[in-house]
Amino acid sequence: MIKDISIKQYRSCLDTYFQLHPNLSVLIGPNSSGKTNIMNALLLLKRLTEESPPFYSRDVEPTGHCKLKATITLDKVNATLRADIDTYTDANNTDIVITSDQYWNIKQLTGNNKRIKLPLALARELIRTADTQFISHYQRRISFDALERISRETPGPVRAFLGKIAVNLAQIRYYSASQFTNPANCPVSFELEKEGITTRAMRLTGHAKFLFDLYNSRKYSKARYHQFIDIIGPNGIGLVDEISFNEISTSSVQHSVRIGGTVTERRKQNILVIPQFKIGQNTLSPNQLSEGTFKTITLLFYLITEPSQLLLIEEPEVCVHHGLLSSILELIKTYANDKQIVISTHSDFVLDMVQPENVYAVTNIPQEGTKVQHIPKRLSRNELEALREYLQTEGNLGEYWRAGGLE
């Protein structure tokens, strides 16, 4: 769980700090106030666990430099991360970490305030290999002596703890309504190699990635997948009656010519996967689903099936009928008991369904950048009492917000 985060020099977050709600944080604020930047800054914590390989960083000039400080709680132990990060923002507006210095303070484990220098990507690698000699990327970037020093200076339990944190942060999931616009762009099928399914799947993005994740979840995370089907199916919100995957075996032949003219033949077995969504009497391809249906299915899929401990959701209200939206929000509130969820919204209807304790006002102040204020702290005692009385006797949080009561 992320307790708090301080963001410096990252896009509009010049000096932004806020304490996240342990379950559900709802960010509200005008356009361009910095809500998305806060989400992206939280996503940087994930990016730190997947630091780019050295060949990438050699050729790319950083486009930004920022500082993050975050308190992360795991197994009741607080760890404070301070990171100086050089980033490169690619054409898809995705931040790639070029280099970073990461220092940890885990007084509860170490008994002192001494800073520990251990990058999350390395901590994640260490927990996988448990042997400094077999660390792939880092063998090329960090000298063996440096690895030995980390190993020597960082006690085993601390390394294991940071490894667990890295694994957790690597699972941070981001959902935005804009990711799944226009289902017509969605492929009607996708092809996988029978062996090494994941290699090809790694190249998938957007709609196709969702279809692959759906297919994969049905195969390998059956319990979660059934929960998902139970909720979107006829026993739940009734969005679709059934999802099926038609699998067709295909094969291809690759020829290569060796020196001396010998021709070798390599036969590859593939699976063509054709997803189908049954709604009433109709069986539809994914690209025939309406935008609202597609977005809702994707949001609920990742909400229900992802093991992530932090889920970031931007504007869950987009393209969704208010009746369905209340079910989505009830689900979000339910899952917020199991995982930390941060949502950003422009919808007063969303606000109607949460408590003031969950709400954070985001503003962009000239010269100071994005600021976040927790509503119960932003309001004075009298104002908060007035709000509570209003909610009890007069109206809803959404209309209170719309009328300027939270400003």
Next chain:
Amino acid sequence: MAINIGVIAEERNDIDVLYQFTCKLAPENSFSFSTFAAHGCGRLRNKCQAWSKNLIRRGCTHLVVIHDLDSEDQNALRAELENSVSNIAFFGRIILIPVFEIEAWLLSDPLALQQTFNMRKSPNIPQNPETIQHPKEYLRNIVWKYSKKRYINTIHNKKIASVLRIDKVSLCSSFTPYPAFVSNTITTC
């Protein structure tokens, strides 16, 4: 002719639950609902009078208001709601005040839960579910414990209500007056 009952409740699913119960108390073609869902108790109180007037204009002859008691004083709350609708000429009206939340009514019949969530066995629920302080949360936990399914009130309340035995929910003190209200409403019209 079907009578038109106006219903004002905090949430849409409260109305859905009441509709299912009413179907058990009267033939489905003998009544219809015109509704307002407030999405919160404050808005319900504020809008109760205006919405009641609107319901009359929409042809409602009877009115049902459902408002959770939570931690409020029942007499004061009832008086306030009565006061806001007292001048509006319905043939009959009833104010239902579930003790904590309407979900307590749904907990009155364990077999309905078992059937809705395909539970292997009937869940253990206190004899008087109205004593449970957070019935929604309790229901969520019990559904997860017995079926490993997620309970979502907006989806499942209606489904539970549709299979719930009316004699069971009638034992809940806050629901007790409703069957008589429906019976009088249908027979008088």
